[in-house]
Amino acid sequence: MTENINRKAADDMEEVLRNFIVENFLPSAGLDAFENDDSFMEKGIIDSTGILELLEFIEETFNIRVEDEEVIPDNLDSLNKLKSFINRKIAKKKA
Amino acid sequence: MKFRKDILKINCKKEEEQICGFIRKQQLSMKREGAVVGLSGGIDSAVCAELCVKALGKERVFGLILPERESSPKSRKYAVKHALKMGIKTEVVDITTVLESIGTYERRDKVIREIFPEYDEQYRLKITLPPDLLSRDAFNFFTLTVDDGKGGVKSARLKKEMLNGIVAATNTKQRTRMVHLYYYAEKMNYFVCGTTNKSELMQGCFVKYGDAGVDIESIGHLYKSQVCELAEYLGVIEEIIQRTPSPDTFSFDVSDEEFYFRMPFDKLDMLLYAWENGVSYEDVCKVMGLDEEQVERAFRDFAAKHKATEYLRMLPPFL
Numbered sequence: 001m002t003e004n005i006n007r008k009a010a011d012d013m014e015e016v017l018r019n020f021i022v023e024n025f026l027p028s029a030g031l032d033a034f035e036n037d038d039s040f041m042e043k044g045i046i047d048s049t050g051i052l053e054l055l056e057f058i059e060e061t062f063n064i065r066v067e068d069e070e071v072i073p074d075n076l077d078s079l080n081k082l083k084s085f086i087n088r089k090i091a092k093k094k095a
Numbered sequence: 096m097k098f099r100k101d102i103l104k105i106n107c108k109k110e111e112e113q114i115c116g117f118i119r120k121q122q123l124s125m126k127r128e129g130a131v132v133g134l135s136g137g138i139d140s141a142v143c144a145e146l147c148v149k150a151l152g153k154e155r156v157f158g159l160i161l162p163e164r165e166s167s168p169k170s171r172k173y174a175v176k177h178a179l180k181m182g183i184k185t186e187v188v189d190i191t192t193v194l195e196s197i198g199t200y201e202r203r204d205k206v207i208r209e210i211f212p213e214y215d216e217q218y219r220l221k222i223t224l225p226p227d228l229l230s231r232d233a234f235n236f237f238t239l240t241v242d243d244g245k246g247g248v249k250s251a252r253l254k255k256e257m258l259n260g261i262v263a264a265t266n267t268k269q270r271t272r273m274v275h276l277y278y279y280a281e282k283m284n285y286f287v288c289g290t291t292n293k294s295e296l297m298q299g300c301f302v303k304y305g306d307a308g309v310d311i312e313s314i315g316h317l318y319k320s321q322v323c324e325l326a327e328y329l330g331v332i333e334e335i336i337q338r339t340p341s342p343d344t345f346s347f348d349v350s351d352e353e354f355y356f357r358m359p360f361d362k363l364d365m366l367l368y369a370w371e372n373g374v375s376y377e378d379v380c381k382v383m384g385l386d387e388e389q390v391e392r393a394f395r396d397f398a399a400k401h402k403a404t405e406y407l408r409m410l411p412p413f414l
Binding site: 041042044047048049051052053055056068069071072073074076 | 225
């Protein structure tokens with residue numbers, strides 16, 4: 001049961017993030033415009049000011065604070081990395 | 096050409112001849128009688144002015160010095176001293192009043208007060224990118240730092256809207272200088288000689304129709320470190336040669352490295368060359384003593400900045 005809830009939450013997060021990215025950075029593309037492991041920077045999906053918009057969005061949507069030293073590609077540069085990062089931040093808040 | 100430590104070394108005599116030939120050719124093709132150079136007190140404009148003098152003669156070069164209330168006093172001092180050394184005519188026009196009238200400071204400060212409500216005219220400010228790209232990976236995000244002049248320094252990461260507000264207001268400084276340069280150039284039937292170097296052009300560190308609003312770019316093919324080499328050869332004054340490169344746009348001292356490039360020019364230029372010319376990671380690592388991750392990080396940053404600033408280098412398209 002817990003696994004199902006967790007999976008749903010994860011899917012919701014992915015949907016929310018993917019929708020945001022497509023709406024704001026790939027407006028003429030479909031929701032399948034990129035893979036979960038595609039690098040936003042390398043694929044030209046999000047540029048440096050786009051990262052600022054993304055940061056603002058995830059802070060407000062998931063009620064987390066992204067510290068300056070966390071604004072690194074390892075945390076933010078693909079959908080999968082974003083999800084892992086956000087989940088870690090949320091878990092840390094709850095702990 | 097094999098990548099090596101001295102790959103960027105130039106033959107200064109040949110370079111001087113080539114650039115002077117270029118300047119003369121452009122002058123003739125534009126049917127202008129001389130060159131106006133904006134003298135910032137920095138090494139790029141100093142070198143450009145020297146080259147214009149060598150190409151056209153000192154009587155045909157006019158130096159315009161355009162400080163504003165937040166410029167470093169060194170800028171005007173060094174520009175005047177170097178102009179005296181070259182024997183060219185100059186004029187100093189303080190653009191503060193113009194900037195005040197178009198709301199440069201007011202608009203910028205309004206944005207800053209959204210972040211730091213206590214900010215006032217006593218404060219100094221700067222914006223910077225994360226430092227030391229080769230040691231630490233980070234996306235390009237700007238941080239605003241303010242200093243109250245009493246030991247109180249605060250910083251905040253800039254959100255997109257705020258960054259845009261500050262940059263748009265600040266860029267009016269360079270665009271106002273362009274207006275003045277063209278006033279004098281057209282009055283005298285001179286052309287405006289740009290002073291942007293290759294490192295800046297490639298990475299988009301200039302203002303469209305600001306410092307890039309010019310008739311020719313005489314050092315646009317030279318990396319910063321090559322400009323420095325040429326400066327020594329041409330006899331630019333020592334104060335300018337030793338001066339840390341800076342945009343001189345903010346009231347709080349900030350170097351070009353802190354503001355935009357995230358690494359020192361000696362490393363930046365070699366890496367830019369390597370990136371531009373497809374040098375293998377292996378060769379770069381071997382010659383520069385870096386590891387592959389560092390090189391990849393630098394190349395990724397260059398690609399991102401180059402792509403994000405492509406529109407700055409474009410001429411206006413039309414149907």
